[in-house]
Amino acid sequence: MWTDKQRGIRVSQEELLCKNACGYYGNPAWQGFCSKCWRERARPDGAERQDTSSRPSNDGTPLTFSKFEEKKSTEKSRRINTMRRLFWGSPSPPKRQESSESHANVLKAFQSLEPGDFTGFLKILRSPPSQRLQSRCTAFLKTMEAYHDLPVQKQSDLVQDFYQSFAEYFSSFSEAQVTQIMEHVEKLIMTRLHKWVFCHDSCDDEQKDLALQRRIRSLNWVTPQMLSVPFPEKNTTVTAIIEMDAKRAPQDKLACVSKCSQHVFEALSSSSSEPANADDFLSGLIYVVLKANPPRLHSNMQYVIRFGLPHSLMAGESGYYFTNLVSSLQV
Secondary structure (H helix, E strand, O other): OHHHHOHHHHOOHHHHEOOOOOOOEOOHHHOOOOHHHHHHHHOOOOOOOOOOOOOOOOOOOOHHHHHHHHHHHHHHHHHHHHHHHHHHOOOOOOOOOOOHHHHHHHHHHHHOOOOOOHHHHHHHHOOHHHHHHHHHHHHHHHHHHHOOOOOHHHHHHHHHHHHHHHHHHHOOOOHHHHHHHHHHHHHHHHHHHHHHHOOOOOOOHHHHHHHHHHHHHOOOOOOOOOOOOOOOOOOOOOHHHHHHHHOOOHHHHHHHHHHHHHHHHHHHHHOOOOOOOHHHHHHHHHHHHHHHOOOOHHHHHHHHHHHOOHHHHHOHHHHHHHHHHHHHOOO
């Protein structure tokens, strides 16, 4: 099974680097360039450069954000109407002409969704009864794309606020049903926003990726025996963690972490007569990270933290595995 999925391992470091030879990692979403080179290339001739490394304004605020702050006071009076347009598609809240019967039919359609049926979710969302919900998503995406120069933490706050507001529409559902629907919403939103917010210019994710890569490369002499990990000499546990960089939705990146972690447990169990414990798992995960040296690992983890659904990181297997991955880099 895993022999059919070795494609990610055969990607060379040269293919991962920016086509502009700046030393950073490239991204297929940016035509093989890193985020900085792609933005420089896409910027019209003569346009004012907005370099986040430029000197701050007098109050210490970066120049890219100070321009937004200057507009803040004039836009303050319009914020309420703007947010209403984001979530309701009009300057005012929805009127009662949307019958309770229509609302009930929409909820019933979403309740009938099978777990993991993203195609079915899109079909329901695009149906006439769900037009208002679709308008919310479309308006939010357009606004986020228009304000893609905002600091990444501000973008994260906006996305998390949107998740919370959207989930309120399904307040009558069980927690499991709301979670299932919001996973579809996250996939829809973040697949579109990935190219705007991943490795954003306002943060130093790319620099930290390079530093982490060098640190991992310097430890390539570490063996399983040194970590007291009963791993076989040949195993296929590194594939999933490498594939994480190719995913766009935070939940899909988490799925790669979970898949990798499950195979670590399987490798440990097959090499020992006793079940693997938490210490063995963490040591095994550290070894896999050292062996794989996953591309843009720091950026991928920060992306999941900033734009993933909170419940995915706070509970369940995915949260446990992701916490161990973060811990493995702190050792």
